[in-house]
Amino acid sequence: MNLKHQLLYTASVWLLLLAFLGLSEPSKLPVVMLIVPFLLLFSALYSLWGLLQQAGVRYFGRGRIGRRLRMTVCISAVLLLVLQSLGQLSVRDVVTVMAIVVVGYLYLGRTSLSVNRQ
DSSP states (O other), rough: OOHHHHHHHHHHHHHHHHHHHHOGGGGGSOOOGHHHHHHHHHHHHHHHHHHHHHHHHHHOOOOOOHHHHHHHHHHEEEEEHHHHTTTOOOOOHHHHHHHHHHHHHHHHHHHHHHHOOO
């Protein structure tokens, strides 16, 4: 996806998120629909990271950061926001999420490297 398409996609996801948040009332939504803003936020953050990455490569010649890191950081940010919205976020939760993210990231890196060698 080139930079123009990535910019259009990122803007549309952010507009969709803002429209959903602005036009819906959480107390009147079915429980299943309460997940939608978090999914849209993940998509928006993920596409924003991709846009910034493409712009960095195009204009500054910087190297690419792996897709796995981008997904891990965006998922952990949304997970922390979910915990905060439930009123369950504490320092211990942040440390636990970060430990799980680091261990999971290293584990996935090790397994994907071992699969590529075979």
